[in-house]
Amino acid sequence: MSFKDRAIQVLMASCGVNLCIGILYAWSVFKNALVVEHGWSNSQASFPYTVSIVVLSLAVLGAGFVQDKIGPRKVLMTGSLLAGGGLLLSSISLSPLVLTVTFGVLTGCGIGFAYACLNPVVMKWFHSSQKGLVNGLIATAFGIASIYLAPLVSYLIAQYGISQSFFVLGCMLLLIAFPLACTIDNPPENYIAKLPKNKTTNLTHQNSTVDKFTETPWNEMVKKREFYILWLMYAFSSAAGLMVIANITSIAAVQADITDGAYLVVALALFNSGGRLATGILSDKLGGVRTLTLAFALQGVNMLLFASYDNSVLLIIGAGVAGIGYGALLAVFPSIMASFYGLKNYGANYGVLYTAWGSGGFIGPVLAAIAVDMTGSYHIAYQICAALMAITVCLALWLQPIRLGIIKSVLKEKHE
Incomplete structure (x- = not known):
């Protein structure tokens, strides 16, 4: 073989x-x-x-x-x-x-x-x-x-x-x-994956360069400011996505008097799955941070508008956008971690970052529960999530110059 x-x-x-x-x-x-x-x-x-x-x-x-x-x-x-x-x-x-x-x-x-x-x-x-x-x-x-x-x-x-x-x-x-x-294992140590045909862009060159020369263990990774930016981005965006995922049928009942919202779960799942593949492919072309910036902005607008979704069509659209925004996280963050910190220590590095997902999984559903118990609606939860997404957009924009700095430093190190 x-x-x-x-x-x-x-x-x-x-x-x-x-x-x-x-x-x-x-x-x-x-x-x-x-x-x-x-x-x-x-x-x-x-x-x-x-x-x-x-x-x-x-x-x-x-x-x-x-x-x-x-x-x-x-x-x-x-x-x-x-x-x-x-x-x-x-x-x-x-x-x-x-x-x-x-x-x-x-x-x-x-x-x-x-x-x-x-x-x-x-x-x-x-x-x-x-x-x-x-x-x-x-x-x-x-x-x-x-x-x-x-x-x-x-x-x-x-x-x-x-x-x-x-x-x-x-x-x-x-x-x-x-x-x-039983069939899955790492490639041989001397294995080098070949560059696919028609993959010669500057972005590809930058990504492969960083992957090759940036091998950072977790104890060094946690000393870098960009890691904490990534952690906050992951936590806040997960909170917004999981808030909708965990409550979509209840949201439909409260906002649109829909008692059987199972179709919304299916719609959310379909867009969530499709969004993972689409944003993963897009990140190869635009870069991971830029792709996440677009996903964060889309999710933020969706959160601002979610309170106005009062019928089946609008709720399907809202659930679909939420699914795409959440799916992007699970497809793109792994690529970003590999680009920033390499693959040698990837398991430990991504494991540390993944605690942000666990935090978001707690924040989002709890935030929704408190909002609906106190006010009878999810409006406050939407507003808070919109604010969180605005923060993630700002963090992503801040991260892009840091990313370029990493690339330049690695290229300089290579030439030296």
């Missing part, structure tokens, strides 16, 4: 793993069934998911350090076993404590372990000018999971019940994700 074929194989296997571990997106279906069929409170039914988000973020951080040292294969295999095993154990007893441990801790940890490895291993197989494309494809696969898993889980629960649904999903994950994980 040629290196080119092997690179494509690793990319496809990584996308397959992400399609499996996207099971987190199906929790809303389980939550509804637990409340309706088993009498759980909303707080009880939400807690396993909340725990899984926190554990996932911490697992990405830990797994990033480990995979940089021992490679991705063993970490991916462990993650697949933990995620599938957690689902299997969830089928044993439907109690808040058990599901918090099995789904929240075990499955959340497994998803984090697997998720942490895929971007760095795939980027090592492809030329730096294709970072956006491959990251966009991997992120899209994770997003597409929400499109097929929600109806699949609904069908399984209707046919077999909640416990058997956990069991079936656990078996499916183990039978598909684990074998795929």
